[in-house]
Amino acid sequence: MTPKELVLGLFAAAFIDHDPEAAKPLLDPGYIQHNPAIPTGAQGLLDAIPLVAQSGITVTTHRVIAEGDYVVLHNTYENADAFGAPTLVAFDVFRVEDGVVAEHWDNLQAPPETTVSGRTMTDGPVAVTDIDKTEENKALVVGFVNDVLGGAAPENVTDYMDPAVYIQHNPVIDDGLEGLMAAIEAFAEQGQVITKFEPQIVVAEGNFVFVASDAIMGGEPWAFFDLWRVEDGKIVEHWDVVAPIPSEMAHDNGKF
Template sequence: MTSADTIRTAGADLFERRDPSAVDRYYTEDFRQHSPFAPDGREGLRGFIEHLPEGFRVDLVRVLEDHGMVAVHAVYEGLGPEPLAAFDLFRVEDGRIAEHWDAMEPLRSGPDGARPQLDGPTAVTDHERTHDNKTIAAEWVEAALIGGDAHVVQDHVSVEGYVDHALGAADTPRPAYRRLRRVVGEGNFVLTVAEGAAAEDPGRTVACYDLWRLDTGRIVEHWAVVQPVPDRMAHANGMF
């Protein structure tokens, strides 16, 4: 079973079958939680699962695996009055989930039911380019989004057909990126996790999850979720 298979199977047992005993099967004894609203450890997770609303479900859209790290692009239903677009990141150790991070924001739907924050290709291809694509995406975040060097766009982003699915990408100021935290990639997809400052409130720290699709060495598509880091969390592990 691959690390991605572990995530899929654990998710099905926990969220579809509502089987709390799956926590013991799929999570390490010292499981570490970074999701801000879920308690730490296996017992904390078990209690969180047991109190999920009846209509809760998770729909997986994209799944990437990178040497024990698994990134998931998904939709969460039932946690609030509207669906949430989410990124989850898992660290799998010896076939069990040892650590989890996530970020969520409201899902925007068009009048025809389309979900532009999720649209686009989902198939993982170009596995032989994984290392190069991770390097390109990391350089883009470091140089352009953190360093503010607009000139690097010509070396990293496609000049034709670039598609941005980020919520309000055309008219909403983006956060000020400060520090690249993680880079997880498989083939043509790379997820970067960065720490930033909210555009509307520079004193507020936000978690910036960006998914990049690359083609022949250029970034051609982008999805994103930005979530403020709460002042209080259900644990002391931090969001990063």
């Protein structure tokens, strides 16, 4: 199986079929877990599957992006009160090694009833295109993250995006460069200044580039899981899931 097929098989066994026996051979026994609430190791996930079934959680996968040994799923979980809210939008990231799933990261956020742009946190294009431009698009987005979000050279923002064409799915930010800059200013006024923004995982496939970043915002640790869509050499669309990093976890692996 390809990494994408392997991950989708594990995900179906765990969250759709609720079948630990089907999931077990797809997992490395030393499966490294970064979800703060689930113990590390394959058994930690296998033990959670019956609890998922009992809770009535359902999942919709909107996008699947894969590069090398990494696979990213853009998901919505319903009936997810056991994980903190009735509905949660998530990015799940898996790493495959030697034909089994070896590691998992995720970020979850409850979507609001209304958003500034009028879009949801998950709607929009899903088709992976421009496979031949994967490396080019990856370099573009990483440059944007380092220069603009990381603060290395924010004046270069128009090298990465058209100020008028930036379709936004973050629920509290409006479209375009103007919307992004206004949100950054508003966050600063609220004491939510970002003083660290360091990419930890980058996965690109064609027109989609995913970046998971370790951040400090308002003096506290946060995780930013962002997905960008690139078209004709410019970033044109953005989705994200943002969550604080808890101080206590069910393992010693950390968020990243």
